[in-house]
Amino acid sequence: MIDVVEVHKRYKSGNRWVEALRGVSCHIERGRFAFIVGPSGSGKSTLLYLLGAVDRPTGGSIIVDGQDLLAMSESAQNGYRRDQVGFIFQSFNLISNLTALENVLVPFMPRGISPEARQRAIDLLTRVGLGDRLDHRPYQMSGGEQQRVAIARALVKRPILVLADEPTGELDSRTGDEIYTILRQLQESSDVTLVVVTHDRRFIRPNDLVLEIQDGQMISRNGHVPSPAHSAVATPG
C-alpha cells in the first residue's frame, strides 16, 4: 500500500539547512494501524505530511496505492490530497462559524453537496456519537467532541489513507481513549490505512505497526532494526 524509499527532506531555515529526514524507508500494508513514534523534532510530522502530499520530499520516492507521489503533477497531487487522504490534527482545525455537520461537509464544498454526501456526513457523525450535535458549533462542543467531528470530516470522502498528527495531544487521557476506540473501530470495519503520530504508546496494540524515528532516520520497525539494504541506520560499535 505505502512504500517509502530513501526519503530525504531538507528545510531551509534562515541561512542554514535542516535535515528533517535523512533516508527514511518503510512499508505499510493496506488496512494497517501504523504508529510513527520518536522524540520531538525527529521528523514524524514531516514524514506524515509527505505521505499526504502536503509537501514534496527533497529525495527518494513515495508510492501510495500504486501512485508515485513525486511523479504526479501538482493538480494530481491536489486531487490525491483532496479525495484519497483524510487528515486529523492535534488542534482539530474545525471552522469556528460552521456547525458540526457543515464542518464534516467542508471537503465537498468546492463542488457542491449532494443529498448522498449530506446523508453520509450525518451517518458518520452518528457513528462517532454526535448524532444529537449536528447543529453545534465548535465552541459549543468539548475537545473530544470536536475531534470526533474532525474524524468524521476525515472520513467523509472514503479515503484510502487517514493521517493523524497527535490526535489526542490536546485531550485528557479518558477522552484520548474514546478517540482511539473510534479510530480502531474505523480501522477494523474498513480497509482504510491509518498512520498516526503519537507520543503516547499506551494506545499501541500488539498487531499494530510501530515505526520509530530518531534524528530523521527510521531506527526500528516493530522493535526490530530495519535491514541495512533498506535504510542507512548507523549501528553503534
Ligand SMILES: Nc1ncnc2c1ncn2[C@@H]1O[C@H](COP(=O)(O)OP(=O)(O)OP(=O)(O)O)[C@@H](O)[C@H]1O
Ligand atoms: N517548515 C519548516 N522549516 C524549517 N524547519 C522545519 C520545518 N518543519 C520542520 N522543521 C524542522 O525539521 C525537524 C523535524 O520536524 P518535525 O515537525 O517533523 O518533528 P516531529 O518529530 O513531528 O516533532 P514533534 O514531536 O515536536 O511534533 C525539526 O528540527 C524541525 O525544526
Ligand SMILES: [Mg+2]
Ligand atoms: Mg510533530
